[in-house]
Amino acid sequence: MKLLRIFWRRLSTPSKAAAGALLAMGFVGGILFWGAFNTGMEATNSEAFCSSCHAPIVLEIRETIHYANRSGVRAICSDCHVPHEWTDKIVRKVQASKELVAWAMGTIDTVEKFEARRGHLAEREWKRMKLNNSQECRNCHDFDYMDFSVQGQRSVAQHSTALASGEKTCIDCHKGIAHRLPDMKGVEGWQ
Amino acid sequence: MRTVTILILLAAGLLPATAQAQDAGTAKIANVNSGGQASLRGLTELDETRPADAFKQIPKDRSPYASAYVYQPPLIPHQIRHYELSTNANKCLSCHSFKNSRESGATKISVTHYATREGQVLSDVSPRRYFCLQCHVPQADAKPLVANDFTPVDSLQ
Numbered sequence: 383m384k385l386l387r388i389f390w391r392r393l394s395t396p397s398k399a400a401a402g403a404l405l406a407m408g409f410v411g412g413i414l415f416w417g418a419f420n421t422g423m424e425a426t427n428s429e430a431f432c433s434s435c436h437a438p439i440v441l442e443i444r445e446t447i448h449y450a451n452r453s454g455v456r457a458i459c460s461d462c463h464v465p466h467e468w469t470d471k472i473v474r475k476v477q478a479s480k481e482l483v484a485w486a487m488g489t490i491d492t493v494e495k496f497e498a499r500r501g502h503l504a505e506r507e508w509k510r511m512k513l514n515n516s517q518e519c520r521n522c523h524d525f526d527y528m529d530f531s532v533q534g535q536r537s538v539a540q541h542s543t544a545l546a547s548g549e550k551t552c553i554d555c556h557k558g559i560a561h562r563l564p565d566m567k568g569v570e571g572w573q
Numbered sequence: 574m575r576t577v578t579i580l581i582l583l584a585a586g587l588l589p590a591t592a593q594a595q596d597a598g599t600a601k602i603a604n605v606n607s608g609g610q611a612s613l614r615g616l617t618e619l620d621e622t623r624p625a626d627a628f629k630q631i632p633k634d635r636s637p638y639a640s641a642y643v644y645q646p647p648l649i650p651h652q653i654r655h656y657e658l659s660t661n662a663n664k665c666l667s668c669h670s671f672k673n674s675r676e677s678g679a680t681k682i683s684v685t686h687y688a689t690r691e692g693q694v695l696s697d698v699s700p701r702r703y704f705c706l707q708c709h710v711p712q713a714d715a716k717p718l719v720a721n722d723f724t725p726v727d728s729l730q
Binding site: 445446447534535536537539540555558559562563564565566572573 | 633634635651652654655657659660661662663664666667670672673677678
C-alpha cells in the first residue's frame with residue numbers, strides 16, 4: 383500500500399529532467415512498446431497458437447493445396463482468417479476476445495462438440511468473406527493478374543464471367559478449399 | 574605320424590565348409606526362384622526395394638473422353654483434387670446437378686442416377702448413386718499394363 387503511494391507520488395511529481403530528454407525517452411519507450419505489442423499480436427497469428435484450440439481444423443488443411451503444393455507458396459491460418467490491413471486486423475483481434483470466453487467455457491474442446499458447431503463456425507467465416515469481397519483470398523490471388531491463358535478451361539469460364547463482373551466472389555464457389563465442409567444442406571448457392 | 578594324418582584329414586574336411594560359407598554370402602545365383610515376385614510391375618526380389626514409379630499426372634482440364642462401351646460411366650476429364658465427396662457435401666453435384674449444370678456448363682448427371690435398384694424414380698439423386706467416385710474416375714497418362722486390341726463398337730466410334 384505504501385509502495386503504491388510512493389509510486390504514485392513519483393509519477394505525479396514534476397521531473398527534474400529536461401523536456402527534450404523526457405520526450406526522447408518517451409519516444410524510444412513508445413517504439414519498444416509498439417514492438418512488443420506487435421510481436422505479441424503476431425504470436426496469436428501463428429499456426430501453433432490457433433491449433434491450441436482449433437486442432438481438428440488445422441489437421442484438415444494438410445490435405446489441401448494451400449498447405450503443400452507444386453510451388454511451395456502456402457498460406458497458414460492467419461493469412462486467410464486475419465485481415466492484413468492494420469485497422470481491420472485490430473478490429474478482428476478485438477472481436478476475438480469472444481473466443482477467449484469460448485475457450486474458458488470449453489465450447490469446442492471435444493471433437494464431438496466441434497463437429498456439432500462446425501456448421502455455425504463455417505457460416506460465420508463465409509459471411510465475413512462475402513462481406514469483404516473475399517479480401518483475404520485477394521491478398522494473394524490478385525484477379526487483375528490472373529493469366530487466363532494458363533488456367534484450365536473451367537477456371538477460365540468461371541473467372542472471366544462471374545468473378546470478373548463482380549457477381550460472385552471467391553468464397554461463393556471455393557467453399558471447402560482449405561478445410562472439410564460441414565453439412566451443406568440448406569447452404570445457399572451450393573446445390 | 575598318426576596325429577599328423579588326422580590333423581591333415583581334419584583340415585581337409587574343414588576347408589570345403591569355409592569355402593561354401595563364403596560363397597553363399599556373396600554369390601548371386603541366377604535363374605533360381607529365391608522368392609522374388611514376378612508381377613505386372615516387373616520382377617522384384619524379396620530382399621530388394623526397387624525405386625518407386627513416378628506419380629501419374631492427371632490432366633488439369635481437357636475435353637470429355639469418348640465412351641468405350643455403352644453404359645460406361647464417363648471418365649472425369651478434369652482434376653478432382655480435394656473435391657469433397659462425403660455425406661456432408663458433394664462437390665461434384667455443385668456443377669453437375671440438374672440445377673447447377675445450366676449455370677456451370679457441365680454435363681448433367683443422367684436420369685439413371687435418380688432411380689432405385691427396383692426402378693422407382695426418386696425426386697433427387699438416389700443414395701446408391703450419390704458417391705460418384707465409385708464409378709467415375711479421372712484418367713491419368715498411364716500406359717496400359719497389358720497390351721490389348723480392344724476397339725469400341727461402331728456406334729460409339
